[in-house]
Amino acid sequence: MSKTLSLTAFVMNTASHIVHGTWRDPRGKQRDFNDLSLWTSLAKELEDGGFDTIFLADVVGLYGDYEGGWEAHVRNGLQVPSNDPFTLASAIAATTERLGVAVTAGVFQQPPYNFARQISTLDHLSRGRVAWNIVTGYLENGFRNYGYEGMLPHDERYDTAEEYLDVLYKLWEGSWDDEALKKDRKTGIYADPAHVHKIHHESKHYKVEGPHLVSPSPQRTPLLFQAGASTRGKAFAAKHAEAIFINTPSPKVAKSLIAEVREIAVENGRNGEDIQFFQGQSFVIGETEEEAQKKAKELDEITDHKMMIAHIGGGMGIDFGKWDLDTPIEDIETEGVRGIFNWIKQSVEGRKPTLRDVADHHGKSTRIVGTPEQIADRLEEWLDAGVSGINVINAFIPSSYTEFIEKVVPVLEERGLLKEREAKPETLRGRLFGQDRLSERHPAAKYRGAFGGVRS
Amino acid sequence: MSKTLSLTAFVMNTASHIVHGTWRDPRGKQRDFNDLSLWTSLAKELEDGGFDTIFLADVVGLYGDYEGGWEAHVRNGLQVPSNDPFTLASAIAATTERLGVAVTAGVFQQPPYNFARQISTLDHLSRGRVAWNIVTGYLENGFRNYGYEGMLPHDERYDTAEEYLDVLYKLWEGSWDDEALKKDRKTGIYADPAHVHKIHHESKHYKVEGPHLVSPSPQRTPLLFQAGASTRGKAFAAKHAEAIFINTPSPKVAKSLIAEVREIAVENGRNGEDIQFFQGQSFVIGETEEEAQKKAKELDEITDHKMMIAHIGGGMGIDFGKWDLDTPIEDIETEGVRGIFNWIKQSVEGRKPTLRDVADHHGKSTRIVGTPEQIADRLEEWLDAGVSGINVINAFIPSSYTEFIEKVVPVLEERGLLKEREAKPETLRGRLFGQDRLSERHPAAKYRGAFGGVRS
Numbered sequence: 001m002s003k004t005l006s007l008t009a010f011v012m013n014t015a016s017h018i019v020h021g022t023w024r025d026p027r028g029k030q031r032d033f034n035d036l037s038l039w040t041s042l043a044k045e046l047e048d049g050g051f052d053t054i055f056l057a058d059v060v061g062l063y064g065d066y067e068g069g070w071e072a073h074v075r076n077g078l079q080v081p082s083n084d085p086f087t088l089a090s091a092i093a094a095t096t097e098r099l100g101v102a103v104t105a106g107v108f109q110q111p112p113y114n115f116a117r118q119i120s121t122l123d124h125l126s127r128g129r130v131a132w133n134i135v136t137g138y139l140e141n142g143f144r145n146y147g148y149e150g151m152l153p154h155d156e157r158y159d160t161a162e163e164y165l166d167v168l169y170k171l172w173e174g175s176w177d178d179e180a181l182k183k184d185r186k187t188g189i190y191a192d193p194a195h196v197h198k199i200h201h202e203s204k205h206y207k208v209e210g211p212h213l214v215s216p217s218p219q220r221t222p223l224l225f226q227a228g229a230s231t232r233g234k235a236f237a238a239k240h241a242e243a244i245f246i247n248t249p250s251p252k253v254a255k256s257l258i259a260e261v262r263e264i265a266v267e268n269g270r271n272g273e274d275i276q277f278f279q280g281q282s283f284v285i286g287e288t289e290e291e292a293q294k295k296a297k298e299l300d301e302i303t304d305h306k307m308m309i310a311h312i313g314g315g316m317g318i319d320f321g322k323w324d325l326d327t328p329i330e331d332i333e334t335e336g337v338r339g340i341f342n343w344i345k346q347s348v349e350g351r352k353p354t355l356r357d358v359a360d361h362h363g364k365s366t367r368i369v370g371t372p373e374q375i376a377d378r379l380e381e382w383l384d385a386g387v388s389g390i391n392v393i394n395a396f397i398p399s400s401y402t403e404f405i406e407k408v409v410p411v412l413e414e415r416g417l418l419k420e421r422e423a424k425p426e427t428l429r430g431r432l433f434g435q436d437r438l439s440e441r442h443p444a445a446k447y448r449g450a451f452g453g454v455r456s
Numbered sequence: 457m458s459k460t461l462s463l464t465a466f467v468m469n470t471a472s473h474i475v476h477g478t479w480r481d482p483r484g485k486q487r488d489f490n491d492l493s494l495w496t497s498l499a500k501e502l503e504d505g506g507f508d509t510i511f512l513a514d515v516v517g518l519y520g521d522y523e524g525g526w527e528a529h530v531r532n533g534l535q536v537p538s539n540d541p542f543t544l545a546s547a548i549a550a551t552t553e554r555l556g557v558a559v560t561a562g563v564f565q566q567p568p569y570n571f572a573r574q575i576s577t578l579d580h581l582s583r584g585r586v587a588w589n590i591v592t593g594y595l596e597n598g599f600r601n602y603g604y605e606g607m608l609p610h611d612e613r614y615d616t617a618e619e620y621l622d623v624l625y626k627l628w629e630g631s632w633d634d635e636a637l638k639k640d641r642k643t644g645i646y647a648d649p650a651h652v653h654k655i656h657h658e659s660k661h662y663k664v665e666g667p668h669l670v671s672p673s674p675q676r677t678p679l680l681f682q683a684g685a686s687t688r689g690k691a692f693a694a695k696h697a698e699a700i701f702i703n704t705p706s707p708k709v710a711k712s713l714i715a716e717v718r719e720i721a722v723e724n725g726r727n728g729e730d731i732q733f734f735q736g737q738s739f740v741i742g743e744t745e746e747e748a749q750k751k752a753k754e755l756d757e758i759t760d761h762k763m764m765i766a767h768i769g770g771g772m773g774i775d776f777g778k779w780d781l782d783t784p785i786e787d788i789e790t791e792g793v794r795g796i797f798n799w800i801k802q803s804v805e806g807r808k809p810t811l812r813d814v815a816d817h818h819g820k821s822t823r824i825v826g827t828p829e830q831i832a833d834r835l836e837e838w839l840d841a842g843v844s845g846i847n848v849i850n851a852f853i854p855s856s857y858t859e860f861i862e863k864v865v866p867v868l869e870e871r872g873l874l875k876e877r878e879a880k881p882e883t884l885r886g887r888l889f890g891q892d893r894l895s896e897r898h899p900a901a902k903y904r905g906a907f908g909g910v911r912s
Contacts, residue, residue: 013577015639015646024641031639031646034671036550036581060570060669070649077646081637081671084570084577087546091581094492094547109570113601114516114540121469121540125492125547144665145569181537183471183487185480188760190471190487190533193526209600213516215490215537304644 004419005379005412006389006432008102008278009046009401012057013039014082019282019395020311021304023077027396031077039088040095042398049405050418052431053100053131054092055225055245055391056085060109061142063314066306067321070141073314076307086118093126098421100428102131102225107160108146112167113208119222120172120214128218128427128436133225134240136161138315158232163203165240165444170199172221173438174447175212191215197451221438223429238264238275239443242433243389247280247366249343251385254279258386270441276388276432281379282395284369285407296369299395305359312340312358320355328352366393372411383417388432460875461835461868462845462888464558464734465502465857468513469495470538475738475851476767477760479533483852495544496551498854505861506874508887509556509587510548511681511701511847512541516565517598519770522762523777526597529770532763542574549582554877556884558587558681563616564602568623569664575678576628576670584674584883584892589681590696592617594771614688619659621696621900626655628677629894630903631668647671653907677894679884694720694731695899698889699845703736703822705803707841710735714842726897732844732888737835738851740825741863752825755851761815768796768814776811784808822849832867839873844888 015023015030023031029038043054059079062070073080089103101122105115123130136157137143143151152160180195199210226241228234237244238261248254254277262272284299286292305325313320316336323332329341330352344353344361368378379390394400412418419431427436438444471479471486479487485494499510515535518526529536545559557578561571579586592613593599599607608616636651655666682697684690693700694717704710710733718728740755742748761781769776772792779788785797786808800809800817824834835846850856868874875887883892894900 021644023646024644026641031641034580034673040550060573062667072649074647074649074652075645080667080669081632081647082669083580084573084670086543087574087577087581090543090546091550094496094550110566111602114565117516117540118543121543124490124539125543141665144663146567147663176537185482185487188477188480189531190479191530191537193528193530196530207600207603209597211518211536213536213538214540217490 003383005383005387005417006053006276006278006419007051007409008053008055008389008391009042009051010055010057010280010391010393011042011397012079012082013085013088014079015077016079016307017057018393019299019303020076020078020307021302022299022395025302025396027399030397033083036088036091038397039092042401043092043096043099045398045405046401047096047099049401050409050413051099051392051401051405052389053102053428055102055131055133056089056104057133058082058085058104058135059139059142060106060137061139061145063139063311064141064317065319065321066310066314068319072307072310072321076304076310078307078311078314086122089130090122090125093122093129098129098425100129100131100223100431101126102133102223104133104135106135106137106142107164108137108143108148112164112206113171113210116168116171116212117214120212120217123217123219123222124214127425128430130219131223131225131243131428133227133245134161134165135227140317154230155232158236160205161236163205166203167199167201167206167208169221169444170201170447170451171208171210171212173444174450175199175210176216177449177452178216181215199451218427219429219436221444223432234261235264237261238270239268241275242429242438242442243276243278245278245280245391246387249347249366251381251387254382254387255385268443270439274439274441277386278389278391279382279387280366280391280393281382282367282393283375283400283404283408284367285375285403286369286371289370289374292369292371296367300360305356308359309355323355325356325359326354328354329358372407375408376411376415376417379412379417380415459839461839461843461873462509462732462734462875463507463865464509464511464845464847465498465507466511466513466736466847466849467498467853468535468538469541469544470535471533472535472763473513474849475755475759476532476534476763477758478755478851481758481852483855486853489539492544492547494853495548498857499548499552499555501854501861502857503552503555505857506865506869507555507848507857507861508845509558509884511558511587511589512545512560513589514538514541514560514591515595515598516562516593517595517601519595519767520597520773521775521777522766522770524775528763528766528777532760532766534763534767534770542578545586546578546581549578549585554585554881556585556587556679556887557582558589558679560589560591562591562593562598563613563620564593564599564604568620568662569627569666572624572627572668573670576668576673579673579675579678580670583881584886586675587679587681587699587884589683589701590617590621591683596773610686611688614692616661617692619661622659623655623657623662623664625677625900626657626903626907627664627666627668629900630906631655631666632672633905633908634672637671655907674883675885675892677900679888690717691720693717694726695724697731698885698894698898699732699734701734701736701847702843705799705822707837707843710838710843711841724899726895730895730897733842734845734847735838735843736822736847736849737838738823738849739831739856739860739864740823741831741859742825742827745826745830748825748827752823756816761812764815765811779811781812781815782810784810785814828863828867831864832871832873835868835873836871
């Protein structure tokens with residue numbers, strides 16, 4: 001079990017990511033997300049302030065309809081417009097020294113050969129600070145932007161993802177041996193061709209000859225992030241992920257989820273500790289508890305509850321705009337609502353939860369309101385439950401992070417809850433796992449040296 | 457006709473781009489191209505030194521075989537390994553203020569929706585300094601890395617490119633109206649949905665619903681570069697390109713080519729001046745002509761002639777490794793050699809040109825050897841022929857550029873051949889054409905306002 005917490009900043013290259021409506025507040029500089037300096041100054045602040053990673057979320061399409069269309073999404077900036085996170089990641093990597101940069105990308109967004117090369121290039125230029133958040137997509141419009149008629153069935157998405165990863169692993173781990181690169185001025189040998197291999201991949205969806213064009217980068221395979229929550233999703237994450245982003249309502253639930261996923265990981269030949277878990281968490285910080293509660297109330301007042309509901313429903317393919325916010329959830333006869341109901345009834349006791357409760361709850365189930373000391377106490381509970389990191393959700397960029405860094409980080413440091421920095425910059429995997437390269441127990445490791453004989 | 461010359465630095469994110477063998481020389485820091493600082497320091501030097509643009513060349517596969525395989529390419533670093541130029545472009549944009557960044561990308565590398573978003577994001581974060589060099593691919597291995605059995609036929613590549621551009625133009629020019637983005641804190645309107653449109657594109661190869669996720673960037677469509685030399689390639693460039701990279705042997709040939717392409721442009725409803733031409737050119741600079749000639753001889757001695765031939769043949773799909781370097785070209789019975797023959801016989805008089813002549817000629821036909829004043833004289837001849845810019849080819853990164861900036865740029869400035877800088881940074885198109893957005897005569901312009909009625 002990890003003895004320290006790794007801090008990750010959960011952001012998206014858009015105006016309204018999670019806590020909707022806050023872009024209207026002057027503290028919310030995310031309104032100007034097109035301006036690179038917002039991100040580079042945030043990244044430097046995070047790097048200097050004790051954060052290990054900036055996590056760039058993304059979706060590549062509109063959320064499902066609300067009130068019969070997508071006008072509300074555009075009007076309120078609900079993750080549209082949004083900019084490509086990979087492009088931003090490269091700019092951030094170029095302007096920082098130590099910060100890990102986690103980038104979200106779907107397996108249907110780019111051919112694997114191209115994606116592998118972009119990631120490897122980013123790993124070189126960041127000196128090994130890249131993580132990839134593997135997503136399989138859940139928005140109809142997202143698929144229709146990429147040539148599909150609509151969303152692929154859930155299991156087909158994961159099957160395709162397995163194939164996609166297979167190509168990437170071959171390129172990242174198998175195409176170049178460690179001893180390939182010589183750069184030898186005297187002999188004139190730049191790389192030894194006996195150690196560079198085509199991969200000749202052929203599967204249902206992909207045919208890729210290789211070799212990888214990029215020589216081995218510091219991490220080779222980027223640190224692999226995932227957030228699958230379904231049964232298939234958990235199995236996928238347990239097999240491939242090194243870091244899993246969770247949004248559990250309590251340390252107790254987290255503990256049981258962690259045990260479950262690690263058990264599947266062990267069945268896949270991995271060790272439980274090969275996977276670390278990052279809990280999503282937002283914070284309202286006060287000098288006193290009273291002040292914190294007052295600030296929380298003020299934040300709730302500027303939060304756009306209709307957009308909170310549009311976001312949740314839009315991700316599930318349910319248009320909650322058809323019902324009034326005070327409609328009890330159990331009165332909504334729509335497939336998929338039962339899941340929400342189970343999730344929300346834990347926090348609403350003695351009455352029927354409504355859509356308003358769902359909106360109210362979203363982003364608050366994992367919100368801690370209190371003094372820095374109270375927050376540190378609560379974070380220790382997550383640590384004790386087996387969580388390795390906290391993915392810090394913001395209401396305002398950058399001030400949510402500025403406040404956390406100024407007020408909470410010193411308390412965490414005083415308690416020894418943050419890992420001290422090495423004198424020299426590390427790779428992201430080195431920082432989290434103590435080694436630059438993927439564990440030998442990971443499925444990708446089987447491709448190391450696997451193409452030795454191929455010269456055609 | 458342009459009265460000043462725009463300077464572009466022609467580089468590739470690899471060790472051995474054009475003048476092969478020079479990475480072995482200590483002046484050739486391109487040996488360490490994985491190191492970002494090589495590129496960011498070069499970019500700053502170019503920006504401060506009077507260059508308008510850094511041009512990142514690329515190929516996404518191995519060149520065709522030499523001596524029966526691709527071992528020689530790897531051994532000598534012939535454009536392998538190489539890193540993704542887009543990723544580097546973003547890092548360069550983040551660390552410069554004024555330099556244009558031209559990135560090469562093939563139309564089969566990414567789905568158009570994804571590519572459009574990456575480019576638009578880059579145009580935002582660079583504040584409008586992006587150019588895209590449109591390529592259609594010419595390497596068998598390149599296509600086999602992207603799921604194809606081999607290279608598509610020439611005309612099919614251009615047909616696909618036409619479709620691809622059509623999708624991009626719809627996303628860049630038509631999906632968002634200029635008045636869409638409000639970011640209004642008071643009303644809470646981030647963007648006006650009446651001015652954001654799906655594109656509902658359907659063609660033979662592409663089906664893209666839209667809308668574009670990115671709000672209009674400073675240039676919308678990036679500055680469009682192209683280098684097509686075939687009949688179809690010229691027609692394509694005359695229709696779409698705003699800047700064309702040429703490698704003509706003389707100002708006279710350039711003048712005639714420029715007239716030819718501009719005539720086709722006019723047939724397409726454009727003005728001749730809507731297209732600017734950039735001549736590729738390398739330089740060997742001496743305080744005296746004698747010194748320059750001595751340096752040129754030294755450079756020829758460290759140049760790897762076999763790799764020069766491997767590069768030329770590999771791009772044509774001909775393995776010249778089967779013949780001795782002293783074989784007369786006319787003795788080589790291979791389709792496609794006639795083109796080289798015509799090209800080389802202009803510079804070799806009184807004897808039969810050999811493969812060695814081809815190697816020797818490559819990168820030298822457009823090489824100027826002389827004093828800064830002599831070089832400036834020659835560049836004036838190019839300017840008089842109608843060329844708008846010089847794409848400066850290097851032997852050594854960064855020293856070829858350092859030398860050019862220290863010695864030639866001051867002479868060009870003294871003669872008023874370089875355009876003075878505006879006080880405020882400009883967009884790249886603004887710098888070259890005096891306007892941020894594509895000309896209304898460009899085929900992309902027809903999509904402006906074309907999707908006004910679509911709300912589905």
